[in-house]
Amino acid sequence: LNTHPLVQRDLNFVLPESLRWKELTDIISSLQEPLLLRVDYKETYRDAKRDGADKKRVLIGLALQSESQTLTTEMTDQAVQRIVSAVESKSGGKLLGAGA
Numbered sequence: 001l002n003t004h005p006l007v008q009r010d011l012n013f014v015l016p017e018s019l020r021w022k023e024l025t026d027i028i029s030s031l032q033e034p035l036l037l038r039v040d041y042k043e044t045y046r047d048a049k050r051d052g053a054d055k056k057r058v059l060i061g062l063a064l065q066s067e068s069q070t071l072t073t074e075m076t077d078q079a080v081q082r083i084v085s086a087v088e089s090k091s092g093g094k095l096l097g098a099g100a
Contacts, residue, residue, distance in 0.1 A: 015093035
């Protein structure tokens with residue numbers, strides 16, 4: 001049993017309507033991020049006025065944990081940033097609330 005605490009982060013992406021859940025999880029899985037235990041689907045929301053036509057918001061939950069140590073904020077943030085960068089570059093999506 002792992003005695004180190006689990007860290008959970010939620011990410012809300014604006015993604016192309018055509019992107020399917022399996023494609024999104026394949027992008028994240030391809031990173032082989034060692035701290036990532038799982039990706040959980042939370043919800044999908046559509047608002048063409050705010051996000052544009054053929055776009056959707058997908059809220060995902062990340063569970064991160066290390067087998068050898070308690071995660072620091074920096075370690076967690078770096079892992080999350082690698083995931084965000086991969087999703088944005090490979091899907092054409094954008095993290096909601098990131099930048100202007």
